[in-house]
Amino acid sequence: MPSQNMLPKGKRRQSVKQEYRAARTVAQEREAALREAGKDVESLGPALYDTADFTPHVSPFAGRPGLVTSGPNGGKHPQEEADMSVRRYGVPRLYVEPEVEREITVLDDLEAEDGVRSFAAEAAAAGMRLDAYLAKAIPEISRARVVLLIDGGQVTVEGKPGKAKQKLKGGEWIEIEGDPKPAPLNATPEDIPLTIVYEDEDLAVVDKPAGMMVHAGSGAAEHNKGTLVNALLWHFGAGDKLSSVGGALRPGIVHRLDKQTSGLIVVAKNDVTHRALGEMFSERQLRKTYLALVHGEVKGEEGTIQLPISRDLMRRIRMTTKRAGGRSAVSHWKVLERVKGPYGKFTLLEVRIETGRTHQIRVHMQAIGHPVVGDFLYGAPHRIRRVEGAGAGGKGRAAMGDDEESLSLERNFLHAAALEFGHPRTGKALSLAAELPEELGVLLEQLRGVEA
Structure with a gap:
């Protein structure tokens, strides 16, 4: 039935x-x-x-x-x-608000009055968390440091203490008092070898090796080891032997070099010299010249890259030239050598920078399609393989899977080779240079096809 x-x-x-x-x-x-x-x-x-x-x-x-x-x-x-028939039962759906990439104006010209920075949140901040908005509006302060400011009661919204998770409506009056106050890390002297290129009673110029951080950052105490500051405290002594303008974590440090960049860095021994050097850097009265080996054959013999630089919103450790509202950055380059060998084409450049933005040369080289050799963060390959059929012209096809004959560089091929400036006290012209490190010279010879 x-x-x-x-x-x-x-x-x-x-x-x-x-x-x-x-x-x-x-x-x-x-x-x-x-x-x-x-x-x-x-x-x-x-x-x-x-x-x-x-x-x-x-x-x-x-x-x-x-x-x-x-x-x-x-x-x-x-x-x-x-027939557009009406369904008997509706299908339940969970509405998820799509992620919208917000264009937040960077507050580059934000000046502090009596130690307090004040500004109104823009309309685009509506719906954003306070910590996320501040990290985008003031990119020189990391998200972690923003949280430190908020947790320390140094941020107020409409006169009331701010909370990291609080949602903004846009237009609120925000005040930030002072700078972030991370847990203190006391820099300690360490007997680390240093190459001192120049020294007098006011300043010293050091040839920093690649792999050495200039100074410790916020975080665990184990990060406060092996830095340039630790070495300076050993060689020049603590107390008043180095300037204190940079604070307890950065005694004597006037400017920085990336961890994997080698070359010349200036150290101030007293506060007067530190402030004078800082003003000279700000007024671009120091001439800094770098050597950089980049992938590919750069067109032309010399040129200038003028692309503003800002922090990458997706990967905070990277910088980018693709966002609006970045800080101005100028790099002048000149071809020193075109390398064409068994590993393809490379270009050795002399780069002079007018500004000192974070990762400036690395970001500018990536922007023109020629990343610095060894710079994995900005697109350089981890392995440099031989090119099949490459002759003197360096033409051919990259060999695949042959790691035994491939080359690698565990640092950036970027070296601060020369520094020219007038002595801040005497006015004497100083022209200092640092030789290319051995590991860079060896790699360059291999790329040229010269047997070691």
């Missing part, structure tokens, strides 16, 4: 026994007639019944192509969708 579920919804309480018995009687009479006629009824097989005999309702989608998975108003039949 057919199931009641074969009936359309709304009629499933209706009994089908009467129709079934009537159909069974017809079948039995047919079978008896066949037997009287002498036909073998068993060979004809079982009688087939048309379910339409038992179902008064016929689906409007019967015979149409497609898959019917439920009733007429709840199915996914293409004709049903085309």
Whole structure:
């Protein structure tokens, strides 16, 4: 007997026994007639019944192509969708607000008055967390430092202490008092070898090796080891032997070099010299020249890159030239050598920078499509492979999977080679230089195809 579920919804309480018995009687009479006629009824097989005999309702989608998975108003039949039929049950959906990349104006010219920086949150900050907005509006302060400011009660919103998670409406008056106050890390002297290029009673110029941080940052105490500051405290002594303008974590430090960049860095021995050197850097009265080896053949013999630099919103450890509102940055480059050897084409550049933005040369080189060799953060390959069929012209195809003959550099091929400035006290012209480190010289010879 057919199931009641074969009936359309709304009629499933209706009994089908009467129709079934009537159909069974017809079948039995047919079978008896066949037997009287002498036909073998068993060979004809079982009688087939048309379910339409038992179902008064016929689906409007019967015979149409497609898959019917439920009733007429709840199915996914293409004709049903085309007819815009109203579904019997709505499909529950969880609405998720799409992530919108907000363009926040960077507050480059934010000046502190009596140690307090005040400004109004822009309209685009509506719906943003306070800590996220401040990290974007003032990128020189990291997200972690912003949280330190807020937790320390140094940030107020409309006169009330701010909270990191509080949502802004746009237009609120925000005040930031003082600078972030991370847990104190006391720099300690360490007997680390230093190459001192120049020294007098006011300042020193040191040739920093790659792999050495200039000074410790906020965080665990184990990060406060092996830095240039630790070495300076050993060589020049603590107390008043180095300037204190930079604070307890940065005694004597006037400017910085990236950890994986080698070369000349100026150290101030007293506060008067420190302030004078800081003003000279600000007025661009120091001439800094770098040597950089980049991938590919740079077109032209010299040029200038003027692309503003700002922090990358996706990867905070990176800088970028692709965001609006960045800080101005100027780099002048000149080709010293075009290297064409068994590993392809490279260009050795002399780069002079007018500004000192974070990762400036590395970001500018990536922006023109020629990343610095060894600079994995900005697109340089980890392995430099031989080029198949490369002749003197360096043309060919990179060999795949041959790591035994490939080269690698675990630092950036970037070296602060020369520094020229007038002595801040005597006015004497100083022209200092640092030789190319051995590991860079060896790699350069290998790329030229010269056997070691």
